[in-house]
Every structure is written in structure tokens, then in C-alpha cells.
Amino acid sequence: MAIENGNERRILLWSMLLSSLVGLSIWYIRRLVNAPVNEWFAETVVMFSFYTNLTNLIIVVMAAALLAGKGRLYRWFNSPVMQSAWCLYIAFVGIGFWFILGGPQNISSWLFWIPEITAHTLSPILGVVFWYRCVERGDVNGRHPFIWLVYPLAYLFYWLIRGPLVGYYPYFFVDVNRLGYGGVALWSGALIVVFLILGSIMWRVDVRQANKQVRVSAAD
Numbered sequence: 001m002a003i004e005n006g007n008e009r010r011i012l013l014w015s016m017l018l019s020s021l022v023g024l025s026i027w028y029i030r031r032l033v034n035a036p037v038n039e040w041f042a043e044t045v046v047m048f049s050f051y052t053n054l055t056n057l058i059i060v061v062m063a064a065a066l067l068a069g070k071g072r073l074y075r076w077f078n079s080p081v082m083q084s085a086w087c088l089y090i091a092f093v094g095i096g097f098w099f100i101l102g103g104p105q106n107i108s109s110w111l112f113w114i115p116e117i118t119a120h121t122l123s124p125i126l127g128v129v130f131w132y133r134c135v136e137r138g139d140v141n142g143r144h145p146f147i148w149l150v151y152p153l154a155y156l157f158y159w160l161i162r163g164p165l166v167g168y169y170p171y172f173f174v175d176v177n178r179l180g181y182g183g184v185a186l187w188s189g190a191l192i193v194v195f196l197i198l199g200s201i202m203w204r205v206d207v208r209q210a211n212k213q214v215r216v217s218a219a220d
Contacts, residue, residue: 023119094124145199
């Protein structure tokens with residue numbers, strides 16, 4: 001269901017862009033300030049090795065591309081299927097943060113509450129609202145929730161390879177040292193099921209609203 005009001009779409013895109021960008025900027029500057037210059041590249045790699053940060057970065061890129069309305073990135077992200085996927089990914093950031101990781105912990109300053117409010121909370125909410133209000137209906141089918149698993153699975157395999165090399169893991173549910181491979185497999189399986197349920201809900205909503213649009217058009 002695409003909204004007819006282009007202003008609302010632009011407002012939501014700008015809100016997503018700024019929310020994610022503000023949160024990322026604070027986290028990133030904090031890392032660089034606390035590290036010598038010769039470690040900035042390594043700190044950048046670590047920064048964007050977190051699912052939250054990488055996903056918010058791509059939300060910034062997607063929102064900027066859609067606002068630009070032209071170019072290769074615009075054509076890539078202009079697909080309703082692609083927009084739906086990234087709205088699901090950013091929604092998963094909020095769900096994981098609040099319901100699996102337990103929300104904010106050990107926040108030392110009011111400044112560091114801002115990323116918790118923006119990148120961890122507001123951006124996921126805005127992603128859901130943008131998907132519901134602005135993404136065209138009728139392109140998503142029952143295969144897409146499984147196809148959308150490529151990104152989180154690639155992230156999981158990245159850490160299964162990187163974790164033993166660097167000696168740490170960003171989240172407890174991928175921490176082989178703590179859970180063992182069996183524990184990681186159980187957690188991964190549970191998260192995959194939740195992801196597929198959410199993706200399937202999006203698919204069914206997409207189908208229902210697309211059919212509703214067809215009926216309204218036929219009545220006119």
C-alpha cells in the first residue's frame with residue numbers, strides 16, 4: 001500500500017535517515033576519540049561488525065538513495081521487496097535489543113542515551129511505520145521471508161569465522177566460547193523461526209492490502 005501523500009513518505013525517510021545517522025555518529029565518534037589514530041581503521045571494522053550498526057548504516061544509505069530519487073542505489077532500493085527486507089532487518093534490531101539483549105545497560109552519560117533512543121528504538125519503529133505506510137504492495141510472495149534470511153545468515157557465518165580469529169563475539173547468542181556450537185545453533189534456530197514468522201506476517205499483510213487495493217480500484 002503506497003501512500004499518495006509524497007510529503008509523508010519524505011518525512012518518514014528523513015526521520016529514518018537522521019535517527020540512524022545520529023545514533024551511529026555518536027557511537028562512532030566515541031570509538032575514535034578513545035582510540036589512537038593508527039587504530040581508527042580497526043575500530044571502524046569493529047564498529048560495523050555489529051548487526052545493529054551495519055543495519056542502521058544501510059538504512060541511512062537506503063533512505064538517502066530513495067530521497068535522491070535517482071542513481072544505481074535508488075534503483076536497487078526502489079524495489080518494494082528490497083524496502084520490505086530492510087524494514088524487517090531494522091525492526092529486528094529493536095526486537096533483539098529490547099527483548100533478547102535486555103535494553104540499555106551501563107549507560108555512563110546522557111549523551112549515550114541518544115543512540116539507544118534513536119538507532120536502537122526509534123529507527124526500528126520508523127522502519128515498521130515506513131513499511132506499513134509507504135511501501136508498494138503486491139510484490140512480496142511466500143518465498144521472500146526465506147530469501148531475506150540471506151543477510152542474517154551471512155552475518156552469523158561471518159562471526160562464526162571471525163569470532164575464533166579475534167577471540168570475541170558481539171552478542172551472546174553467537175558466542176561459541178560461551179554457548180558452544182550447539183548452543184549457538186539452538187539460539188540461531190530460534191531467531192530464524194522468529195524472523196520467518198515476522199517475514200510471513202509482512203507477506204500476509206502485503207497480500208491482504210494488495211487485494212484490498214484491487215477491490216477498491218474495481219469498485220471505482
